[in-house]
Amino acid sequence: MQAKRIYIIAGEASGDAHGAVLMREMASLVPDLQFFGAGGPEMQLIAGKHFMDWTQEAVVGLWDVLVKYPCFRAKFYQMYREIRQLKPDAVIFVDYPGFNLRLAHYLRHKKFAGKLIYYISPQVWAWNRSRIPRMAAFLDLMICIFPFEKSLYEASELRTEFVGHPMVEELDRHRISEPRDPKLVALLPGSRNREIKRIFPVMLEAAELLRRKDTAIHIAASAASETGRELMRKLSHEAGLGDVPIGLKNAYELMQRAFVGMVASGTATMESSYFLLPFVLVYKVSWFSYLPGRLLIRVDHLGMPNILAGKEIIPEFIQRDAVPDRIADSVWKLYDNPELRANMIGEMERVIRLLGEKGAGRRAAEAVIRELSQ
Numbered sequence: 001m002q003a004k005r006i007y008i009i010a011g012e013a014s015g016d017a018h019g020a021v022l023m024r025e026m027a028s029l030v031p032d033l034q035f036f037g038a039g040g041p042e043m044q045l046i047a048g049k050h051f052m053d054w055t056q057e058a059v060v061g062l063w064d065v066l067v068k069y070p071c072f073r074a075k076f077y078q079m080y081r082e083i084r085q086l087k088p089d090a091v092i093f094v095d096y097p098g099f100n101l102r103l104a105h106y107l108r109h110k111k112f113a114g115k116l117i118y119y120i121s122p123q124v125w126a127w128n129r130s131r132i133p134r135m136a137a138f139l140d141l142m143i144c145i146f147p148f149e150k151s152l153y154e155a156s157e158l159r160t161e162f163v164g165h166p167m168v169e170e171l172d173r174h175r176i177s178e179p180r181d182p183k184l185v186a187l188l189p190g191s192r193n194r195e196i197k198r199i200f201p202v203m204l205e206a207a208e209l210l211r212r213k214d215t216a217i218h219i220a221a222s223a224a225s226e227t228g229r230e231l232m233r234k235l236s237h238e239a240g241l242g243d244v245p246i247g248l249k250n251a252y253e254l255m256q257r258a259f260v261g262m263v264a265s266g267t268a269t270m271e272s273s274y275f276l277l278p279f280v281l282v283y284k285v286s287w288f289s290y291l292p293g294r295l296l297i298r299v300d301h302l303g304m305p306n307i308l309a310g311k312e313i314i315p316e317f318i319q320r321d322a323v324p325d326r327i328a329d330s331v332w333k334l335y336d337n338p339e340l341r342a343n344m345i346g347e348m349e350r351v352i353r354l355l356g357e358k359g360a361g362r363r364a365a366e367a368v369i370r371e372l373s374q
Helices: 013-029 041-047 062-067 069-086 097-109 131-138 149-154 167-172 193-213 226-238 251-257 267-274 287-296 304-309 324-336 338-353 360-372
Strands: 005-010 034-039 051-053 090-094 115-119 141-144 160-162 184-188 218-223 246-248 260-264 279-283 316-318
Touching (some): 005 097, 013 041, 013 090, 041 051, 097 131, 167 360, 193 218, 193 226, 226 246, 246 251, 251 267, 260 324, 267 279, 267 338, 279 324
Parallel strands (some): 005 090, 184 260
């Protein structure tokens, strides 16, 4: 019997991590699976040489997509040709909806006979719920990580499984016993260079304002890649701050050592909440990307902790509001007000409980294997 082939696609660092967990769990359930596709270094380590690392191509916002459109178009058709040639038993799409939903639709339009499975459901409920019925027409299974998503997708008769959030188990493995440094401010400007260029200088200036209020305050940052770290070092020197400590892939440690933080919108906001780091959210993209996006968004908040809480538990500084003095004032309140800190931490604990128990990756793998057997 021929080993089953799985083509799996993730488009950024967080998707690479979640995809790698899914692949490992699937391989433990069905040892002779063959993996192909595109993702990042963690997934490539499992799949081997016939796997493309393209997570550095990830972008945020419409304008950035337009700038890199020729590259994305070439990758789109390259993956389509690979899938057509390989004829995998399933294609699994991990998050990254701008690219993955289009490819899934195109594959079904071209009569792809295998299963089309989506893991880490796209947040269409935030910007275009009318897409859900259309997704139901070309996807076989949706695997979601937030509890409220299941009923939304099932209303359109898209078979859906809620497995819990994979970060619960992943982050639990990264707990440290080191106490928090009461004078340390964490700067987490995101994993993409475009994010870093727009957000990190604002964070640095806000941090300098904090240090004027308390000269004992010191800062540290974390980069997801060596290129990101080099860029952050360059920006630190340009800001006149010299050698700011910038760790490489040590964000989880920093989230647990710091007393307060500034965090770019994205996965890190949920990770920081998990580690109970009081922080403010910062989001800044090009205006060409922001304005169309603002017209489409159908939720009141940008940060997932706030969306899950149903209210703003994390202060959000978005676009024109993402200015150093306002950010610094908000961080100072968290730094200086024990009651405010305690309230935020309590809300974070409530949000994290909504994400389910450990074992999300295993449950997702079991859902995929069940689908393959149908």
